[in-house]
Amino acid sequence: MFIKSLIPTELNSTWKVVATCESQTECQVDDFLSSLPTNYEKDGVAIRRLFAYVALNGPRLLPPEICHTIATDIWQFRKGHIRVVWFYDEGKIVACCHAFVKKTQKTPLAVIRHATEALRDYRLQKARSNVTELPGG
Known part of the structure; x- marks a missing residue:
């Protein structure tokens, strides 16, 4: 499993x-935010x-x-129409595992299931x- 910083390296935080990334070249959250259509660019920024x-600040x-x-140990950031699902890790780490454009009132169950699986996989891989x-960044 791979992780990639989503903040500038020069930020002293x-x-x-x-x-969380699927491979060295596939990172859904970063890829999603980097390829937003024009009408969502403002939300991405x-x-x-x-x-x-x-x-x-945490x-x-x-x-x-x-x-x-949005579920046990699963959180969601919201800006405009963009949602980023994440979980905490020890050592003051926020691990973002999925980003999407929200089109309905409730977070889709498939997104919550994906996040729960990502959290479980992350903890397993970290333990190993x-x-x-x-x-x-």
């Missing part, structure tokens, strides 16, 4: 905001600014309309010392 804020002070839990940090 207390928290780490990372994306806002979510990246939110990542920088979280890196400096996610706990964010209001529920921007950050809230099998998580590699990729260059990014």
Whole structure:
């Protein structure tokens, strides 16, 4: 398993905001945010600014309309129509595992299932010392 920083490397932060990646070349969250259609670019910029804020201050002070839990141990960032699903890791790490454009009132069950599986896989791979940090940020 791989993780990749979602914040600029020059940002001297207390928290780490990372994306879980399928491989060294596939990172759904980063790829999604980097290839947004024009009508969602503004929301993409806002979510990246939110990542920088979280890196400096942590996610706990964010209001529920921007950050809230959607399942046990699974959280969601929200900016405009963009949603990024994430979970905590020890050592002040926010691990983002899925990003999408939300078109319905409730978070799709498939997204929650994917996030739950990503959390389970992350913990398993971490216990096996099998998580590699990729260059990014």
